[in-house]
Amino acid sequence: xxxxxxxxxxxxxxxxxRVAGLFSGRGFNIESLNVAPTLEKGTSLMTIVTEGxxxxxxxxxxxxxxxxxxxxxxxxxxxxxxxxxMILIKVNAQNSSRAEILRIVDIFRCKVVDVSxxxxxxxxxxxxxxxxxxxxxxxxxxxxxxxxTGIVAMxxxxxxx
Amino acid sequence: MKMKGARILxxxxxxxxxxxxxxxxxxxxxxxxxxxxNYPIKHYLVRHEQAAVHAADGYxxxxxxxxxxxxxxxxxxxxxxxxxATAYMDSIPLVVFTGQVPRMLxxxxxxxxxxxxxxxxxxxxxxxxxxxxxxxxRIIKEAFYIAKSGRPGPVxxxxxxxxxxxxxxxxxxxxxxxxSYNPHYQPNLKQVKKALELILNAKRxxxxxxxGVIASSAHExxxxxxxxxxxxxxxxxxxxxxxxxxxxxxxxxxxxxxxxVANMAVNHADVILAVGVRFDDRVTGxxxxxxxxxxxxxxxIDPTSIRKNxxxxxxxxxxxxxxxxxxxxxxxxIKKKKxxxxxxxSWRDKIxxxxxxxxxxxxxxxxxxxxxxxxxxxxxxxxxxAIITTEVGQNQMWAAQHFRYLRPRTLLSSGGLGxxxxxxxxxxxxxxxxxxxxxxxxxxxxxxxxxxxxxATAVWYNLPVKIIILNNSYLGMVRQWxxxxxxxxxxxxxxxxxxxxxxxxxxYGAEGYRATKPDEVEDVLKRALSSExxxxxxxxxxxxENVYPMVPAGASLSEMLLV
Ligand SMILES: Cc1ncc(C[n+]2csc(CCOP(=O)(O)OP(=O)(O)O)c2C)c(N)n1
Ligand SMILES: [Mg+2]
Numbered sequence: 001x002x003x004x005x006x007x008x009x010x011x012x013x014x015x016x017x018r019v020a021g022l023f024s025g026r027g028f029n030i031e032s033l034n035v036a037p038t039l040e041k042g043t044s045l046m047t048i049v050t051e052g053x054x055x056x057x058x059x060x061x062x063x064x065x066x067x068x069x070x071x072x073x074x075x076x077x078x079x080x081x082x083x084x085x086m087i088l089i090k091v092n093a094q095n096s097s098r099a100e101i102l103r104i105v106d107i108f109r110c111k112v113v114d115v116s117x118x119x120x121x122x123x124x125x126x127x128x129x130x131x132x133x134x135x136x137x138x139x140x141x142x143x144x145x146x147x148x149t150g151i152v153a154m155x156x157x158x159x160x161x
Numbered sequence: 162m163k164m165k166g167a168r169i170l171x172x173x174x175x176x177x178x179x180x181x182x183x184x185x186x187x188x189x190x191x192x193x194x195x196x197x198x199n200y201p202i203k204h205y206l207v208r209h210e211q212a213a214v215h216a217a218d219g220y221x222x223x224x225x226x227x228x229x230x231x232x233x234x235x236x237x238x239x240x241x242x243x244x245x246a247t248a249y250m251d252s253i254p255l256v257v258f259t260g261q262v263p264r265m266l267x268x269x270x271x272x273x274x275x276x277x278x279x280x281x282x283x284x285x286x287x288x289x290x291x292x293x294x295x296x297x298x299r300i301i302k303e304a305f306y307i308a309k310s311g312r313p314g315p316v317x318x319x320x321x322x323x324x325x326x327x328x329x330x331x332x333x334x335x336x337x338x339x340x341s342y343n344p345h346y347q348p349n350l351k352q353v354k355k356a357l358e359l360i361l362n363a364k365r366x367x368x369x370x371x372x373g374v375i376a377s378s379a380h381e382x383x384x385x386x387x388x389x390x391x392x393x394x395x396x397x398x399x400x401x402x403x404x405x406x407x408x409x410x411x412x413x414x415x416x417x418x419x420x421x422v423a424n425m426a427v428n429h430a431d432v433i434l435a436v437g438v439r440f441d442d443r444v445t446g447x448x449x450x451x452x453x454x455x456x457x458x459x460x461x462i463d464p465t466s467i468r469k470n471x472x473x474x475x476x477x478x479x480x481x482x483x484x485x486x487x488x489x490x491x492x493x494x495i496k497k498k499k500x501x502x503x504x505x506x507s508w509r510d511k512i513x514x515x516x517x518x519x520x521x522x523x524x525x526x527x528x529x530x531x532x533x534x535x536x537x538x539x540x541x542x543x544x545x546x547a548i549i550t551t552e553v554g555q556n557q558m559w560a561a562q563h564f565r566y567l568r569p570r571t572l573l574s575s576g577g578l579g580x581x582x583x584x585x586x587x588x589x590x591x592x593x594x595x596x597x598x599x600x601x602x603x604x605x606x607x608x609x610x611x612x613x614x615x616x617a618t619a620v621w622y623n624l625p626v627k628i629i630i631l632n633n634s635y636l637g638m639v640r641q642w643x644x645x646x647x648x649x650x651x652x653x654x655x656x657x658x659x660x661x662x663x664x665x666x667x668x669y670g671a672e673g674y675r676a677t678k679p680d681e682v683e684d685v686l687k688r689a690l691s692s693e694x695x696x697x698x699x700x701x702x703x704x705x706e707n708v709y710p711m712v713p714a715g716a717s718l719s720e721m722l723l724v
Contacts, residue, residue, distance in 0.1 A: 008342060014282070014290075017279065018282060021282055055468060062464045065464070066464075068339065068341060070343040072698075075228065
């Protein structure tokens with residue numbers, strides 16, 4: 001199963017390679033990895049999307065916790081979360097197809113961030129399903145390039161019913 | 162008072178109580194070596210940096226203290242890697258200091274620059290590159306704390322040369338603050354109670370001890386528990402010595418070269434109390450058939466050990482000693498309330514029968530020296546009162562099987578990594594820790610040549626280490642696999658040319674002995690053991706002797722090849 005892990009780490013040189021090395025060295029896979037500083041000075045948050053059965057996910061979490069520079073690991077699959085990813089898609093956009101592309105952009109509430117005679121670059125944010133749907137709709141125009149940030153996730157606040 | 166980095170380093174080591182360093186100098190650490198003679202720390206100069214690490218490792222295994230190593234940058238640093246990985250696999254606390262090129266040159270492919278922090282990341286518990294002299298005291302304090310706390314392991318500290326030469330007024334921290342590292346020592350009481358209940362209700366219980374028992378000094382508690390409840394005990398290679406090898410409850414080692422009785426006991430046990438073990442594949446055999454009818458209680462300080470290889474019924478994440486003490490106290494409390502009868506008698510009878518059916522044995526000979534006979538004689542002559550180190554291969558397994566380890570820290574052997582060349586430098590480290598004890602390296606003719614240069618170290622420091630080379634003119638363990646599983650295709654395992662080991666010993670200033678016939682063994686051993694010098698004893702043994710029992714790799718523990 002796919003799991004999203006939030007890993008709070010000490011922001012020091014080598015920490016990324018410790019985490020990445022742990023995954024490669026033990027044969028765990030990384031689907032996506034996102035790292036950025038947090039509010040607290042000196043710490044960074046890594047959001048790692050990985051895949052494995054229960055036992056493997058348990059090992060991954062324990063092995064991460066064992067790293068001296070890892071402060072906290074949360075398996076986001078065990079809590080209610082908001083998960084988002086941003087994507088940039090460069091798509092073929094001849095005159096004939098522009099209108100249709102713009103309609104899709106509209107429906108998915110994305111933005112056109114760059115245009116040329118033959119291409120358009122679209123910025124979209126969403127969860128994995130939404131982005132896959134968008135990609136598949138744009139496919140028929142010919143996608144030239146894709147860049148994505150990887151998922152970031154956050155625990156939802158306590159909800160008042 | 163302002164001080165040079167090199168002195169701050171040594172000051173910190175003094176504060177950590179370091180008495181002994183193993184090392185080898187070079188340009189990047191020359192400032193440290195320059196100051197070293199002014200400190201009450203004895204430095205042992207080895208002949209190869211790998212040996213420095215193994216010696217520190219042997220010193221640590223023999224004493225429980227942190228072993229300390231100092232080497233230069235580049236090749237000095239890379240030469241330590243095998244030693245570090247060896248210590249990492251067996252959870253041995255070391256702090257390894259490597260020199261590094263000056264900070265301004267880092268990343269420039271400078272002379273003797275290597276990214277040793279990057280290289281050793283996967284084989285250290287943690288490592289540091291010191292980038293600022295003011296942080297050095299904190300880093301050293303953390304390094305020692307991390308090395309010896311929790312599940313112990315090696316820590317590397319990389320020291321740029323310019324930092325060692327620069328000057329500041331140091332501030333020494335009193336304690337360590339690491340918010341991301343808090344090893345968990347105390348067991349969960351509920352889990353311990355459940356475990357005890359399971360054991361008391363068992364019909365065929367078995368205690369299975371590993372290196373964690375020795376690391377946490379839990380041998381007394383373990384022995385008490387086994388004897389109190391009359392539960393048979395087996396152990397991994399790393400656990401030998403955690404329970405007296407001459408006790409009637411002792412079954413011998415389990416696993417690939419374990420005894421018949423130990424492996425049968427694992428196969429039939431209904432409850433296994435596994436303490437300080439990690440269920441390595443050499444121990445479990447085919448893992449899905451391991452202990453098929455047993456509920457497993459697993460005590461270990463490292464949460465990653467639990468459920469890594471086998472499913473566990475009652476996990477207890479704790480220091481082995483703390484867990485066993487809690488178990489002991491619980492048992493005493495229960496005993497005050499009610500009588501606990503001995504329910505395991507028929508189980509022990511079964512075990513006795515297995516042991517009688519297939520005891521640990523070998524085909525004896527009057528013509529050619531059998532390696533098992535040499536080890537038996539060694540045990541007989543020493544009464545078990547020795548620190549034994551081993552190389553790797555058949556020699557290691559014979560040493561594990563045929564010598565009886567009566568106390569913890571009396572067998573020092575590279576279990577996890579299986580490093581040929583470990584035993585002799587480890588013996589040097591152990592002998593330095595205990596100058597008056599008998600320290601014997603049981604070696605193979607192949608392995609000993611991987612660090613034979615350390616004869617110079619042993620002789621120079623008057624260390625009366627005894628090396629017993631079981632010379633079969635083969636890389637015997639590999640040959641054994643070739644014989645059994647590769648149609649006797651002895652590809653590159655015949656050491657057709659070996660040097661004259663007696664002459665080598667003599668050339669280095671050690672004593673050399675040789676026995677070629679069984680009736681010479683005892684006399685030669687006696688002479689070497691009573692000598693006050695470094696001795697090399699070559700035993701010319703049966704060339705194609707095999708280690709039995711043997712569970713072929715990937716087979717179940719019940720599928721043993723016997724003598
Ligand atoms: C550094 C290293 N290289 C290779 C091996 C693989 N290996 C395991 S046992 C063995 C044979 C060792 O030969 P020897 O020291 O003569 O011991 P014997 O098995 O003959 O007793 C080898 C090559 C190893 N364990 N370590
Ligand atoms: Mg050999």
